[in-house]
Amino acid sequence: MARVEINSESCKSCSYCVISCPKKVLEIGDKVNSRGYLYSVAARPEDCIGCALCAQICPDAAIEVWR
Numbered sequence: 542m543a544r545v546e547i548n549s550e551s552c553k554s555c556s557y558c559v560i561s562c563p564k565k566v567l568e569i570g571d572k573v574n575s576r577g578y579l580y581s582v583a584a585r586p587e588d589c590i591g592c593a594l595c596a597q598i599c600p601d602a603a604i605e606v607w608r
């Protein structure tokens with residue numbers, strides 16, 4: 542099964558990953574990181590297909606995908 546992992550401290554809340562995910566796995570959560578940004582979380586991790594579009598589009602290299 543594919544797994545997506547987000548480094549919350551690297552996230553700047555741009556939402557690119559949320560918009561790019563074809564399975565709507567990701568959401569901007571309700572917690573802030575140490576830099577004051579709401580960070581992206583895998584709200585529906587079981588739906589991840591491992592396409593890695595989110596990791597490719599993230600400008601801050603905050604996402605890793607395993608498959």
Ligand code: SF4
Binds near residue numbers: 563567589593595596
């Ligand atoms: S790897 Fe693909 S399906 Fe999984 S969270 Fe990223 S964009 Fe969505």
Ligand code: SF4
Binds near residue numbers: 547553599603
């Ligand atoms: S694309 Fe990267 S920086 Fe932007 S919200 Fe997603 S994880 Fe955060």
